[in-house]
Amino acid sequence: MGSLTRCLSLFCLAASMAPVPALAQQPAGLLDARAGLLEAETRQAIAEAERAELLARLPPAQAKPLSGAVDTRQFGAAGLARAFDLALELAQEVCAVLPADRPTLLYDPATAQGMVAARAVEAALVRLSEDLAARNRELALYIEAHTPAEGAPRALPLAWLAVPPATLRAAADLAALFKGDTTLAGIGYGEGARALFASAMARSCPARLAGLGSGYLGELDWSRHERLLGRVRALGGHRAILAQHAETLARLAGSAKGELKKELAAMEDAVRVHLKSVDAFVDSLKAGEASDKSPLFVAARYLGQAERSEGALVLDVDVRLEGMSVVRDNLFTGQKLALSGVAFLWYRLHEADGRLVKADALRRITRPVEVKLGGNMAGDAFWAAAPGER
Incomplete structure (x- = not known):
């Protein structure tokens, strides 16, 4: 209870205990009614004081409280970091299927x-x-x-x-x-x-x-x-x-x-x-x-x-990388950022004359990584480097 509330309570209590000569001559029922009215007025004053104190702590009336809205505009590019990681992982997987005895041309x-x-x-x-x-x-x-x-x-x-x-x-x-x-x-x-x-493939298998x-x-x-x-x-x-x-x-x-x-x-x-x-x-x-x-x-x-590239195999590849960044704003819990990446990849390995050697289609979706904007919920590995760079 605030200081204003405590002052009102003490004042009302002192007023009720003070002797009133004129009231002493009145009937007991009337005195009880007056005391009840005074107590009700005291409770109302205390409630209004507490409400005023609470409103003083809250934002102005024109600032509506946030209800947990989702906003991706502020951190739209952050999710691409997860898609970048997926590209490195898929490049290693494609490199693993390339023959070691023959070069390959993209x-x-x-x-x-x-x-x-x-x-x-x-x-x-x-x-x-x-x-x-x-x-x-x-x-x-x-x-x-x-x-x-x-x-x-x-x-x-x-x-x-x-x-x-x-x-x-x-x-x-x-x-x-x-x-x-x-x-x-x-x-x-x-x-x-x-x-x-x-470039990710060249990094994984340049030879x-x-x-x-x-x-x-x-x-x-x-x-x-x-x-x-x-x-x-x-x-x-x-x-x-x-x-x-x-x-x-x-x-x-x-x-x-x-x-x-x-x-x-x-x-x-x-x-x-x-x-x-x-x-x-x-x-x-x-x-x-x-x-x-x-x-x-x-x-x-x-x-x-x-x-x-004479005598090399030909690798035809297409890739789609997307990053998803979700920012959740809440008045009482603050901001939280979740990052996820999506990758779709297909490739076809051909002889120079067009004959198909191997083909496949792959897709990857990363589990969202939650980042507390006021701290560090993601591990140091996420902030320091991408997979394979450590």
């Missing part, structure tokens, strides 16, 4: 497309160089045969009068292979969920992985880029010889007459068409530019990945 659609396009660029450079070398030899014999005092005229190679070969035209459009864009949509954890799992799909692919390994540039230079050498043959044909056509003049002029036109096609292909490679806009530079990156 499949990424954009990387796989880039590897195929890079091989096509390199193959086109080789084919064009070989094709131009063969045609230059054939054209040299033709020019020699039509040079005065060098021998009998040689039959016109009709292939030169046709349009450039199909392989040359296709090679000129190889840059289009690098204009496509493959978008991977992340869910739950975000765009980095799959990258997180790939078994030939590559993580996307990411760094060897931009600084200039030996492969120099090799491709060497092929471009070789193609340029054959192109220079072809240009010399075109000039020689022009001089021969200028000194010839009749049908021979028309034949040599037609041959010169065909050679110059080939020159334009070769120039268009070389220009499309953007060999002098070291950026993603240069198919030659991009091809050098993906060729390195193709060499490292």
Whole structure:
């Protein structure tokens, strides 16, 4: 009972015990009624005093008491710590099923497309160089045969009068292979969920992985880029010889007459068409530019990945990570935070030709860890490190 209540009680008791001369002459029944009324008034005053004291301790009337509402906005990212732990555990489980005698490449659609396009660029450079070398030899014999005092005229190679070969035209459009864009949509954890799992696997079994799909692919390994540039230079050498043959044909056509003049002029036109096609292909490679806009530079990156992953199995994986954070606010018990994580994972292990080796689907849900925001209910292991880091 508060001090105000005690004062009121003592005052009323003293008042009731004081002698009143006028009341002593009144009947006993009236005195008892007056005493009961005074006692009732005293009890009412005491009750009001106690109520006022209690209200003074409570919040203002406009502040409604909390009823244990659930709020996840304040600590929405905290639950991702539990999902992160699950990713590390699942990576160890997937690593355990990978064969130890063969490397494995994590499949990424954009990387796989880039590897195929890079091989096509390199193959086109080789084919064009070989094709131009063969045609230059054939054209040299033709020019020699039509040079005065060098021998009998040689039959016109009709292939030169046709349009450039199909392989040359296709090679000129190889840059289009690098204009496509493959978008991977992340869910739950975000765009980095799959990258997180790939890094977790690399941490668990780095010796078994030939590559993580996307990411760094060897931009600084200039030996492969120099090799491709060497092929471009070789193609340029054959192109220079072809240009010399075109000039020689022009001089021969200028000194010839009749049908021979028309034949040599037609041959010169065909050679110059080939020159334009070769120039268009070389220009499309953007060999002098070291950026993603240069198919030659991009091809050098993906060729390195193709060499490292030769003979490897292909692991196609998808993962969804979600964290749940629940904050319970109560006026009398305070705040409590519970953290839980959910992970869904499927994977398929393939041979390079597409044959399925193994597949599985896994899911994990962690038991909620309760954290008292005013103290430490979770163990030190939860705060210090994730599983496997200790």
